[in-house]
Amino acid sequence: MTTDGPLPSPQTTLAVILGASEWPFAPDFPASAAFENAAKSWRKYLLDLLGFGLPPENLLDLFNSNASPLEIDEEISAFIEKCSTAMKAVGSTPRDILLYFVGHGGFVGRDSDFYLALRCTRIERPRTSGVQIEALADTLSEKGRHLRRFIILDCCFAAAAFRAFEARTSTVAISKTVHAFEAKEDVNHIPSKGVALLCSSDQKTTSLLLPDGSSTMFSKSLMHALSVGNPHQKNLLSLYDIKDLAQGFLDRTSIKNTPQPVVFSPDRSRGDIATVPLFPNPATNFIGNEEVEMTHAFQKQWQSQSPLHALQVKEFFTQKDITSSLSNIKEKYVSLLSTGTDLGEAKSDPIIISPGNIIYVRYEFGVIVDHRQKSTYVTRGPIYQKWLQLGWDSKEIFPVDDDHINSDGIGVFNHFRGIGANAHFQGSIYWHPTVGAYSIQGAIREKWLLLDWEGYYPTTDEKICFDGFGRYNDFRNIDLDPTFYEHNDLSLYHHPMTGVCEIHGAIRAFWKTLGAEQYGYPITDEMVYSDGIGHFSKFYRHTDNLETILSWYPSTGVKEEIAE
Structure with a gap:
């Protein structure tokens, strides 16, 4: 150059x-x-x-x-x-x-x-x-x-x-x-x-x-x-x-x-x-300056000291880095065993992701990820299975904490972050025995966290809307009577031009009969009229630039009007 x-x-x-x-x-x-x-x-x-x-x-x-x-x-x-x-x-x-x-x-x-x-x-x-x-x-x-x-x-x-x-x-x-x-x-x-x-x-x-x-x-x-x-x-x-x-x-x-x-x-x-x-450029991987290739002798040394298999080096770490990270993974595995959690046998060789300073090992029932010079985290059970199902391992999206018990004392969650080409990615996987494990990510996750809706569990992974631009997740409050799930479920919809808005209750149910986002994306959260009784949400249809309002009163139910 x-x-x-x-x-x-x-x-x-x-x-x-x-x-x-x-x-x-x-x-x-x-x-x-x-x-x-x-x-x-x-x-x-x-x-x-x-x-x-x-x-x-x-x-x-x-x-x-x-x-x-x-x-x-x-x-x-x-x-x-x-x-x-x-x-x-x-x-x-x-x-x-x-x-x-x-x-x-x-x-x-x-x-x-x-x-x-x-x-x-x-x-x-x-x-x-x-x-x-x-x-x-x-x-x-x-x-x-x-x-x-x-x-x-x-x-x-x-x-x-x-x-x-x-x-x-x-x-x-x-x-x-x-x-x-x-x-x-x-x-x-x-x-x-x-x-x-x-x-x-x-x-x-x-x-x-x-x-x-x-x-x-x-x-x-x-x-x-x-x-x-x-x-x-x-x-x-x-x-x-x-x-x-x-x-x-x-x-x-x-x-x-x-x-x-x-x-x-x-x-x-x-x-x-x-x-x-x-x-x-977040779509490319960055390779660090320290590029010391592992020798076969060092691989054999670690085979003899742990149940882990030979290292598969995707990029390069220093020998000292690898020794430290594998020691952390081993300590985490033993610590989990001492508390009654057995992740089973290793199902992969340790994988090194140099751009993100990460080494991880997949086991039968979980994965342990070491973030060099930071911490070592575990993802296990249904959340681990969802992580694999989503392909987040191949997309280099890894846990940034251990799994946690949710505030209700029943559900479990993990937070995740991407590296390399997915460095912009932030997501979470939530699990509840009633609905299973599902992921939320990006702008929808940010809105969901802002609204403090941990009582609501995702019932879908993030899905793509009909136009290829929008995204949405559905959620459910597990504490509610199952008889009323249909009218108490809610959704978060995201479009690049209108942001993320929530929709729930009777307005959401009626909106779905109109075609959901094909009728129009929500451009406001559900709001209350000045009389303190009625509720309404605004919608925008990009195909013909039409803005509408769906309003609800206990006496009349949901009605539609064209916004001025």
């Missing part, structure tokens, strides 16, 4: 988050929790060790700050200088800065100068109370002149920011970066500095929120791209790659006329930094 600059890394990347979710002094800008949710998702991704892995000290979070534009500018400048000084003290230096903005953008003056709205922005004085994009470009150019500058803008008319950065690159030919005509003189070249922008829409298009208001449409597609990745690409993804993945997500939705994300590279004096591999 040819390079005049080093590759990016989380340790040498600085990140800034800007934007707001409400504008008290600018009533023309509608407030929405969607902006805050988008910023929180981005922040979580940056700091998550299974996401970008940014050190917390490398992040400046100014979202919803009450600071003025001048104060914002000073904080960014001081942050870059402080981090640069700290890194130099340990023999390092910043290489990249990643700035993300979500909120409202607009134009001011006869020249239609583009600005980003802050929480303090006043509608009558946007030039002095908003972040002028040219001022932001000046600060990043001056303080980060030796850095690669990646700018992600999620706002209306986002691509209008291009002009501010274009003015600083007179020595090179400037053009809008259209993926079909990308200029890649040397795909292996890693430029040491430059500017690239990923924009949620072009300079004439407004960006949109999701129909349920849970996030912005672009940031939802961005987080999807970063959490799913592309198995056909390398371990790191460029800004172009992320744009394509986000675009693919938007194209697969049923929402028409979605804004198209665009990438610009105004400064190519050292090369196009939009091609620089920057974001971890």
Whole structure:
């Protein structure tokens, strides 16, 4: 690989988050929790060790700050200088800065100068109370002149920011970066500095929120791209790659006329930094630096010291790592025996998963998983059988705790997390003797945990809806009289564009007679009318953009109406 600059890394990347979710002094800008949710998702991704892995000290979070534009500018400048000084003290230096903005953008003056709205922005004085994009470009150019500058803008008319950065690159030919005509003189070249922008829409298009208001449409597609990745690409993804993945997500939705994300590279004096591999690709496995292959002699040594079979090394660990992990597995097995739990004979050789620092062994009645330098966990019985049935072993999805007794003293559950290509995955398997063992995962699981519904057990694994986009789980409260199960069961439905909503009781039963999600996805949880008696849920059908309401009163039962 040819390079005049080093590759990016989380340790040498600085990140800034800007934007707001409400504008008290600018009533023309509608407030929405969607902006805050988008910023929180981005922040979580940056700091998550299974996401970008940014050190917390490398992040400046100014979202919803009450600071003025001048104060914002000073904080960014001081942050870059402080981090640069700290890194130099340990023999390092910043290489990249990643700035993300979500909120409202607009134009001011006869020249239609583009600005980003802050929480303090006043509608009558946007030039002095908003972040002028040219001022932001000046600060990043001056303080980060030796850095690669990646700018992600999620706002209306986002691509209008291009002009501010274009003015600083007179020595090179400037053009809008259209993926079909990308200029890649040397795909292996890693430029040491430059500017690239990923924009949620072009300079004439407004960006949109999701129909349920849970996030912005672009940031939802961005987080999807970063959490799913592309198995056909390398371990790191460029800004172009992320744009394509986000675009693919938007194209697969049923929402028409979605804004198209665009990438610009105004400064190519050292090369196009939009091609620089920057974001971890969760669809590929990462191989650690320690690659010491196990010898046959060491395998035989362990055969003689434990009932475990010869090691099947999928990747590579150090000898010390393997010795420690197998010792932990052996101790866990013996400890379970002492409490009366016999997992039976080993049914697999120990399997090493290097990217996730995991070694596991399958037995007749369970599996023991050692997470190197963390803990050793067991999954057993019906939950173990469900784990095998779901193929989670081959998908590299493993327990992150021992099985637990549920709060009712009867049911049992385990939590699981994926690694490698499934690093974004989080799930649980719950078992009750009345219904058996079933899994919940992803957004549905997050909603279920938020609602604190452990009294309800899943009665299905996550299923795919008729359109291929939606997902759902059914649940049952085991404590209720079985005679009333039909009207006391509930479901959680998830669609990428409407989020996760619950539906239960009489409204759920009537909705199923109408065709369930083919009638329309729930876009609200069941709510109570202001009279405290009636209940209602709202639904949205993507095929014809129809929004309906199903309402219930004790005196009338369930009725349908078209939402205004």
